[in-house]
Structure formats: structure tokens, C-alpha cells
Amino acid sequence: MNDNTLTWSQAWRIARRDLNARFRGLRLLVVCLFLGTAALAAIGTLTAAIEGELADRGQVILGGDLEIEVWQRSLNDEERAALAEYGTLSHGTRMQAMAVAGDAAAPVELKAVDTRWPLYGTLMLEGGRTAGAPTGNQAWLAQGAMDRLGISTGDRFRVGGAELVAAGIIADEPDRLSEGFQLGPTVIVAEDVPLRAGLIAPGAMYQSKTRVAFSPDVDPEVVEDELTERFPEAGFDFRSRDRASPGADRFVGRMGEFLTLVGLAALVIAGIGIGGGVTSYLEARRQSIATLKVLGATSADIARIYALQIGAAALAGTMAGLLVGVLVTPALAVALQGLLPVGTGVVIDPLALLLAAGFGLLIALVFAATPLVRARSFPAMALMRARISPLMRDRAALPWMLGGLAAIAVLVLATSREPLLAGGFLLGAAAVFGLLASLGTGIARLSARLPRPANPLVRNALANLHRPGAQTGALVTALGFGLSAFVLLAGIQSAIDGNIQRSVPAQAPDYFVLDVPRDRVTTFETLVRERHPEAEIRTVPALRGAVLAYGPEGAMTRVSELEEIPDGAWALRGERGLTYADALPEGNRLVQGTWWRAGHSGEPLVSVDEEFATAIDLKVGDKITVGVLGVERTARVANLRTIDWESMGFNYVLVFSANTLADAPHNLAATIDLPESGATGPLLRDLVRAFPSSSVIEVGGVLAEARTILGQVGIATFAAASVAVLAGLAVLIGAIAAARAARTNDTVVLRVLGASRGQILLMQLAEYALLAVVLAGVALLLGAGLAWAVITQLFEFDWLPDWGMMVAVLSGGLVFVVAVALAGSLPLLRAKPAQALRAL
Amino acid sequence: MTSPLPAVSARNLTLTLGTPAAPVEILRGIDLDVPTGEICALLGPSGSGKSSLMAVMSGLERASGGTLNVAGADFTMMDEDGLARARRGRIGIVLQAFHLLPTMTALENVATPMELAGEADAQERARQELVAVGLGHRLAHYPTQLSGGEQQRVAIARAIAPRPRLIFADEPTGNLDVATGHEIIELLFARRAETGATLFVITHDPELAERCGRVLTMADGRIASDRRA
Numbered sequence A: 001m002n003d004n005t006l007t008w009s010q011a012w013r014i015a016r017r018d019l020n021a022r023f024r025g026l027r028l029l030v031v032c033l034f035l036g037t038a039a040l041a042a043i044g045t046l047t048a049a050i051e052g053e054l055a056d057r058g059q060v061i062l063g064g065d066l067e068i069e070v071w072q073r074s075l076n077d078e079e080r081a082a083l084a085e086y087g088t089l090s091h092g093t094r095m096q097a098m099a100v101a102g103d104a105a106a107p108v109e110l111k112a113v114d115t116r117w118p119l120y121g122t123l124m125l126e127g128g129r130t131a132g133a134p135t136g137n138q139a140w141l142a143q144g145a146m147d148r149l150g151i152s153t154g155d156r157f158r159v160g161g162a163e164l165v166a167a168g169i170i171a172d173e174p175d176r177l178s179e180g181f182q183l184g185p186t187v188i189v190a191e192d193v194p195l196r197a198g199l200i201a202p203g204a205m206y207q208s209k210t211r212v213a214f215s216p217d218v219d220p221e222v223v224e225d226e227l228t229e230r231f232p233e234a235g236f237d238f239r240s241r242d243r244a245s246p247g248a249d250r251f252v253g254r255m256g257e258f259l260t261l262v263g264l265a266a267l268v269i270a271g272i273g274i275g276g277g278v279t280s281y282l283e284a285r286r287q288s289i290a291t292l293k294v295l296g297a298t299s300a301d302i303a304r305i306y307a308l309q310i311g312a313a314a315l316a317g318t319m320a321g322l323l324v325g326v327l328v329t330p331a332l333a334v335a336l337q338g339l340l341p342v343g344t345g346v347v348i349d350p351l352a353l354l355l356a357a358g359f360g361l362l363i364a365l366v367f368a369a370t371p372l373v374r375a376r377s378f379p380a381m382a383l384m385r386a387r388i389s390p391l392m393r394d395r396a397a398l399p400w401m402l403g404g405l406a407a408i409a410v411l412v413l414a415t416s417r418e419p420l421l422a423g424g425f426l427l428g429a430a431a432v433f434g435l436l437a438s439l440g441t442g443i444a445r446l447s448a449r450l451p452r453p454a455n456p457l458v459r460n461a462l463a464n465l466h467r468p469g470a471q472t473g474a475l476v477t478a479l480g481f482g483l484s485a486f487v488l489l490a491g492i493q494s495a496i497d498g499n500i501q502r503s504v505p506a507q508a509p510d511y512f513v514l515d516v517p518r519d520r521v522t523t524f525e526t527l528v529r530e531r532h533p534e535a536e537i538r539t540v541p542a543l544r545g546a547v548l549a550y551g552p553e554g555a556m557t558r559v560s561e562l563e564e565i566p567d568g569a570w571a572l573r574g575e576r577g578l579t580y581a582d583a584l585p586e587g588n589r590l591v592q593g594t595w596w597r598a599g600h601s602g603e604p605l606v607s608v609d610e611e612f613a614t615a616i617d618l619k620v621g622d623k624i625t626v627g628v629l630g631v632e633r634t635a636r637v638a639n640l641r642t643i644d645w646e647s648m649g650f651n652y653v654l655v656f657s658a659n660t661l662a663d664a665p666h667n668l669a670a671t672i673d674l675p676e677s678g679a680t681g682p683l684l685r686d687l688v689r690a691f692p693s694s695s696v697i698e699v700g701g702v703l704a705e706a707r708t709i710l711g712q713v714g715i716a717t718f719a720a721a722s723v724a725v726l727a728g729l730a731v732l733i734g735a736i737a738a739a740r741a742a743r744t745n746d747t748v749v750l751r752v753l754g755a756s757r758g759q760i761l762l763m764q765l766a767e768y769a770l771l772a773v774v775l776a777g778v779a780l781l782l783g784a785g786l787a788w789a790v791i792t793q794l795f796e797f798d799w800l801p802d803w804g805m806m807v808a809v810l811s812g813g814l815v816f817v818v819a820v821a822l823a824g825s826l827p828l829l830r831a832k833p834a835q836a837l838r839a840l
Numbered sequence B: 001m002t003s004p005l006p007a008v009s010a011r012n013l014t015l016t017l018g019t020p021a022a023p024v025e026i027l028r029g030i031d032l033d034v035p036t037g038e039i040c041a042l043l044g045p046s047g048s049g050k051s052s053l054m055a056v057m058s059g060l061e062r063a064s065g066g067t068l069n070v071a072g073a074d075f076t077m078m079d080e081d082g083l084a085r086a087r088r089g090r091i092g093i094v095l096q097a098f099h100l101l102p103t104m105t106a107l108e109n110v111a112t113p114m115e116l117a118g119e120a121d122a123q124e125r126a127r128q129e130l131v132a133v134g135l136g137h138r139l140a141h142y143p144t145q146l147s148g149g150e151q152q153r154v155a156i157a158r159a160i161a162p163r164p165r166l167i168f169a170d171e172p173t174g175n176l177d178v179a180t181g182h183e184i185i186e187l188l189f190a191r192r193a194e195t196g197a198t199l200f201v202i203t204h205d206p207e208l209a210e211r212c213g214r215v216l217t218m219a220d221g222r223i224a225s226d227r228r229a
Helices: A008-018 A027-056 A058-062 A077-084 A143-149 A220-230 A246-284 A286-294 A299-336 A350-376 A395-415 A419-449 A456-466 A472-507 A518-531 A610-615 A681-690 A699-738 A740-752 A757-794 A803-829 A833-839 B050-057 B080-087 B106-116 B122-132 B148-160 B178-195 B206-211
Strands: A066-071 A087-101 A104-113 A123-125 A138-141 A156-159 A162-172 A186-190 A207-214 A237-240 A511-516 A536-551 A575-580 A588-593 A605-609 A623-628 A631-643 A654-656 A667-673 A695-698 B008-019 B022-034 B039-043 B065-070 B091-094 B166-170 B198-202 B214-219 B222-228
Touching: A008 A299, A008 B106, A027 A058, A027 A246, A027 A299, A027 A350, A027 A699, A058 A237, A066 A220, A077 A087, A077 A207, A077 A220, A087 A143, A087 A681, A087 A695, A104 A143, A104 A681, A104 A695, A138 A143, A143 A162, A162 A186, A207 A220, A220 A237, A246 A286, A246 A299, A246 A350, A246 A395, A246 A419, A246 A472, A246 A699, A286 A299, A286 B080, A299 A350, A299 B080, A350 A395, A395 A419, A419 A456, A419 A472, A419 A757, A456 A757, A472 A699, A472 A757, A472 A803, A511 A518, A511 A536, A511 A681, A518 A536, A518 A667, A518 A681, A536 A631, A605 A610, A610 A631, A681 A695, A695 A699, A699 A740, A699 A803, A740 A757, A740 A803, A757 A803, B008 B050, B022 B050, B022 B222, B039 B050, B039 B206, B050 B065, B050 B166, B050 B198, B080 B091, B091 B148, B106 B122, B106 B148, B122 B148, B148 B166, B148 B178, B166 B178, B178 B198, B178 B206
Parallel strands: A104 A186, A138 A162, A575 A654, A605 A631, B039 B198, B039 B214, B091 B166, B166 B198
Antiparallel strands: A066 A207, A066 A237, A087 A104, A087 A156, A087 A207, A123 A162, A138 A186, A156 A162, A511 A667, A511 A695, A536 A575, A536 A623, A536 A667, A588 A631, A605 A654, A623 A631, B008 B022, B008 B065, B214 B222
């Protein structure tokens, strides 16, 4: 006789006999895990696919193995010769410019390239043809530029003083992603066009980009170090093939992480369904469990047998989810074509799939532990005694639940690029779940204490919120989370959109104008005021340079010798905008020191942003050295000030006294603020004609672009939140199924007493409508409340949500919930009283 | 086959259920010795405690007080799991409502107690026992595919296949028609005779009671009479 617990294989032999091949009874568990792991697998796989593409195609995306960027100048001969030692060079220029065709004008990103461009990859034009660099007056234009100018292929247009021909429409620009955010559509021209067009004059704002295709076995990092050492003050900005598009890389990484966290939250909701499903399943097997105990099974044997069954179902759901997650990714990739680089084939990223599976199975463990541990204790006497005293709460499940939760938290933190943020999200989600669970319990208790309504429909609906076995708490938690997420996302998106639409334009100028010649500023202001006498015009000198050194005199720190940039000292990285002024700029406030007098001619002075000064421990009286067009200029810190970045005007971290920078070649930048009434088209045309080398940027156009991007991001996050709602619906279906016996009993009794099918349907509708009202209140309160906090406290924007959109999104979700609930209840209407009474 | 040790030895056995605020005395001081191989009938009106006495003797319920020794094992010192282990190979139970495992075939139902006990030849022994009860042609059938009588035969085979020392049958014919009930009783007695197990039968049938060697009549939680048939 063997007194030991069953071995796992013995337990499996018994378990599989009781396990239906189609997992009947465990389908809710299978569906919930399927949804959750499919979402996580799809998100993880897509993110990995994009990141892989960014990494694999680094050379093509960058257009070289290494890129060196400088502002307002080209590389000199010595620098070019040094670079040429490493491989083949390709030079180019990037700048904002205005393209003009007849009366139409459009700001464009002018991209001038030499004949070797592109070093890697191929430019595709519309119509399927490939092309290299344009020659002579040829130009390749993005479709957006063609549309704005109202021209077709073969038509002529002007940029600055150069007349060009639209020779083709860009279909696929191989290095587009590395160019980053642009304020206008791309126009690709020959290398010498900016010079011919009069756009490159001393002081003009342009970038010079030189890319290098290395000889084999050359390491970009080594080259970068050598060049930095050889030209420490050149102000080079490097980018290598390994980080060809850091902006896209960061965006994809952060977006992927955020969506994973949302998917994980959806999986937790699915866990509620899993818990409910497993509880129902084991309750239905109470007799079988008791019989096994009569036959000699111990509680450990029972635990193994049913853990194996639940584990098998969990594995099936997880595997199905992983499969669908992988298969759906190519469809998502097609939707992203043109926005982000991603291959269209099936991608299998083992780590992403392992992570999705790991999360899924851990959630199954956390939520199945309690009912499984409870089932161990089903007594054998259940077979012989009709009334069994209720089981005591069994704390034995607690270690499994806590262990599972801890493992999930560790997995999230270990795989996150920003563990603090991820940890904050986890804590926030846990708090929300706890709040919802409390609300759900509270609502059930409150409904029991309310006076009983006279109307039988409402009375029945209210009673069903708190009847024994009612799953109000679970439903409020599961559905409430998903619907609150919808309201939260709608609130945040519409509030940001509202700020972009209303608040930002109210504060931001109507136009930014770059490269206004200093000697023509009066002409510029006169021209603007001719059209708009009440226009507010502000001009600032616009230069670019890099901070080379800072600190007390005689003990300055050279930036090139820093091992890493201090936190908050982002202004030390690369070149930035510099300016000079005689007076404290608008929107700035002095906090230490004093401002110099107008026309100051003594020691060069500089005013520094207080936050930046704090980050590098810079004090009034210390010195800063900047490099402008290859020349070092040192100034003493005269004061520190705070900057109001929300003024949307020109804000500079460093503002110098005029005598420091005025002699450097430079142009002016201007903002134009128009009164509300007034057409802006004629002004744009006048400016473009009078100042062909200046770029005029309509803020409205930029904001429209920002709203488009916001909309696209919104779609992705809503899609992830939808999984949460679907999981909540699975919980609802599970709750309906679990209550079916009791509901059938009620329905049969009501039918015996004379209720019609229509009346019973109305009762169901009343019940779910009441639940929907409860959920609406919870979701609006929680979702809108959190959105308000994020917008006003985190982003410090104005609270300008679109309540219509929020209510519409919520209503859509609720209608779907009620429809699913009613559909799930329809079988009750088919119960025949006589038949059911015989079975009861 | 007899053994000098009694199959069951109980002293002042009590069972109290309900809550501490409202206790219900089900068994009030039962003293009983049953030698190995004896066949006992348990009679008594509804609520007299006969099912509860059987539950305690078969290890399905823990006694509240007294001592109970079943086939050499002290049941009063065991927890639920200990009682489950003690039932393995020692006790077979046949219940009024059959209680076969619905998702297992007849063969699997009969094999299960032996598999729980770790017996290597469980399947073969189960097959042999099913043949012995006349269901050799129904090995692969599920309970829903069997008649009431056939289900109870499977239950008897399941109880006897492990060769237990005691068999408890709680109204084994209660859910069957008269004719089938007679067949079942004949089968039960015949299978018991082959194994020599001690048999307890709860019944309302006085004829059946007289077939047993000893009749225990319960009343109000006590053994009101104990006579040889």
C-alpha cells in the first residue's frame, strides 16, 4: 500500500480522463489567457520587429556608417581629409526653406545631396523607378510638397533664388527616418543648389551632414573617439549606424513598453475571469472530488490532479494566444508601413514570446491558486450529507498568489528600459484595481441597504446586485478598469488636442520666420505691418554654438573631458541656439545677479537658465565658453533667470551681452503674432517674395501635424485598451454562465407565476442597464479624474477635454457590454418550465 | 478468512455536528466490536444515526469523541488526509446514488482506487472485477451509457477490486427497482463471500437484514439493539 502522494504522471493519468478535449468548463480560462497573451505577444513581437529592423538597417537608415553634423558651416579641408581616411564620404546640407510656385508657397525641408548619395539603400520614386542624387535643376519632392505647391511632375518652382524642376515624387527615401522631425515636406536637390539659391550665407541657419561608408572592419565608436580627440572644439555631432535614429528608437521602445503595460493590465483583468472560471469549474466537480476522496485521494492528490487540468488549459490558451499574436503582427506591420520601418513577414522573437507566455502563466497561477487550494478541502462527506458547513477561508493560497505577483513585478522591472516608470505604472494599476474592487463591494452592500423600489423591474435589478453569489465586485473591477481606461485615454487625448487647438494657438505666435537678414529687419517689419498694422513682431539674433567649457575662472571644466553629461545638463550636448540681448527677454525672470545696461561694452557677459546652472553647479561670477563657427567666445555669468517655456516664443538657455556675439555672422529669427481677424495667405506670399532666403513656418501647419501624430498614437493605445475591455467582457460572460443555474431557477419560477418572455427580457435589460449605470459612473469618475490629474499636474496643460468624445467612447463600450450581457442571457428565455421543474 | 483482530472496535464513540452555539449530537456513545468476516445490517428510522455511524466507521467523518479502531488503524487520531490514506485498500464503499466519476469509463472508475493506492496492475485487476460482476462487455462505457443496475455493479466492482477488509454499503438498492435491487444484493453478497471481507449494509429492507449475520438497530444516536439474525 502506497501512502505517498500521487506522482505527477499518476496524477496526470487521472486528470486527463476528467479533462474534456475541448476544455469544456475551462473555456473562460482558455479565452481569457488567449486574449491577454495574444495582445502581449503581438505588442512584443511588433516592437521587436521594428527594433530589429532599425538595428539591421542602421546603415541604410543613417545613410552611412557614421554621420558627422555641424551647424552653419561645412567641414573644412582638414576635417574632410581626416574623414576620408576611414572610407567613402557623402556630403549634404539640410535647412528650412520656402518653395514657391506661382502664388503658392510652402515651407519645405531642403535636402541637398552630393552625387554619392545615398551611400546605402536606394531612393524609390513614384512609378517604381529608382534614382540617385538629383543633378542640375532636378528636384525630387515629397507628395506633400507637390500638393502644397499645386504642381505636377515636370512643373517648375523656386527655392530662394534658384529655379528647379519637379522631376519626381519621392516614394521611399532610404534615410528618411534618421532625418528626424521636420517642419515641412522634403525636397531633395543637388549639392550646390542652396549656394546657388543664396540660402547659404554667413550666419544662415543650416546643417551640414557628412556621412562615411567605412572600409570593412572599422568600428564607428573607435572612429568617433579618434575624431573627437583630433577635433575637440569642432562641435561635431555624431550618429552611428548602431543608433541611426535614436528618436525613432526611443519612441518605439517607449511605445512598446507602454503598450505592454496596458496589455499586462488587460491580462490582470483576464485573471479575474480566470479565477471565476476555475472556481465554477471546481465547484461543478465537487462531487467528483468528494468521490475521489472516498476512494482514497488525499488533498495533495486532488491538488495535483486539478492543477494539471488547469495547467493544461492554461497552456493551451497561452499557446493559442502566442500563435495568433505572431500571425497578426504582419497585418499590423502593413498598417505601419511608411511610418516606421518594419518587415512584412512573420517575425518570431523568442524573448517577446517567452515574456508573453510567462506573464500569462503567472497570471493564471495568481488567480487559480485560491479556488484550487479551496478545492483540496472539499470533504468526502459532501457525497453523503446534503448540507455541508461552509469551508473556512484557506490562507494556503496566499504564498502562491503573492509569489506569482512578485514574479510578475520582477519580470516587468527586469525587462523595462525605465524601471521606475514601469514600477510606478504597476503601483498605479494596483491602486486602481484595489479602488475598483472596493467600489464594487461597496456598491453591492449599498444596494442591499437601499429601500426596496416599488417597480418590480427595478426591484429585481437592484436585488441581483447583492444576491448571494452575485459577482458585482468582480464585474465592476473587470469592466470598470477597461471602461475607465477608455475614458482616461479619451480624456487625455482630447485635452491635449484641445490644448493644441485652442490653448497653444492662443499663446503661440502665428508665424516663426527664420533667417531674416539683419540689415533688412526694418524692411521686414514694414512689410508685415503693411498687411497687419496691429501685428506683434519680435526679432532675436539667432546663432548656433556648443558649450565648450564652464566653471570658475582658472578652474573651468572642458565639456570634451567629461565622462558623462550631468543629469539635467542637456544643454551641454551638441550645438544649440544662442542669442544676445540688451534687455531681459519677455517671459523670463531674474533670480540672481543683475542685467547689464543696454549697449554694454565691457567684459562679455552671459545670462544663464537657472535649471541648467544648477545642473552644472554654475554660479554668478563663473565663466562659460562657447564655440561659434569655430571661434571660442568666453563670457562671465552676470545673472541667473527662470524661463517660462509656455510662452511659446524664443527661449534661450544662454543669452549673451551684445558685445559677445554681435560680430559673428548671423541672421535674425522672428515671431509674428497677428490679430484674430485677417487672412494670412497674402502675408505669406509677400514674405516669400521679399525674403526668398528666409523660411516662414506657419504654426498652424505644425500643430496640424502634431494633432495627426497624436491621433495615430491614440489609435494604438486605444487598441491596447480594447483588449482590457474584451477581457472584461469575458469576465461578464463567465459571471453569467456561473449564475445560470440560479437564474434558470428564477426564470422558471417567474414563468410558472405567469411572466411572459418579454417581461423576463425586460427584467434582464433592467438589471444590466443598472449595472451599466453603475459602471458609467465609476468609469467617468475614475477615468476623468485620472485624466485631469495627468493633464493638469503632470503635463501642466489646461483642462480642455472633449466631454462629448469621452461620453461617446464610454457609451459605445457600455452598449457593447449590455448587448453581450443580454445575448448571454437569451438561453434563459428558452427554458421550458415543466422540463426545468423536473430537473430541479 | 478470519483474523484475531476485530474488524471494528469502537468505545464510547460520539459525533457532534452543528455550531458550538447549537450543537447536535448525532452519535451518543457507541460501543461496538465486529469480528472480521461478519455481515452486519444497520437498521433504524430516518435520523437515527445509521448513515453517520457508517460514515465514521468508514473514515468519511471524524468522530468527536471516544475511540475507534478499524482493521488495526486508530481512526480517531487521523485528519482528513490520514483517513483518506487509511481507506486505501482497507475499505470499500458502495453508495445509494452510485457516485461514479462521470468522465471516466467503467474500467477507469474501477481502476481509480487502486491507482490512488499506487498499485501497478490496477487496470488488469479492474478488468477482472468487471468481468466478475458481468460487465466485461462494458469496459469502455461511460456512466451515462449504463443503466442504474449496471452503474451499481460498477460501483460494487470498484469497492471490491482493491480487496478491502471492510465493505460499507449505504442503501445500495435505494435507487433501483425491486428486481434489479435483488440482483445487486445477490452480487454484493457473492463478491463479498469470495473475498471474506466484513460487510456493513444500511437497509430498510427487513428481509435483507435477516440475511445478514447480525442486525444492529439504531435509535436516537445509540445502538438500541444488537442481535444475531
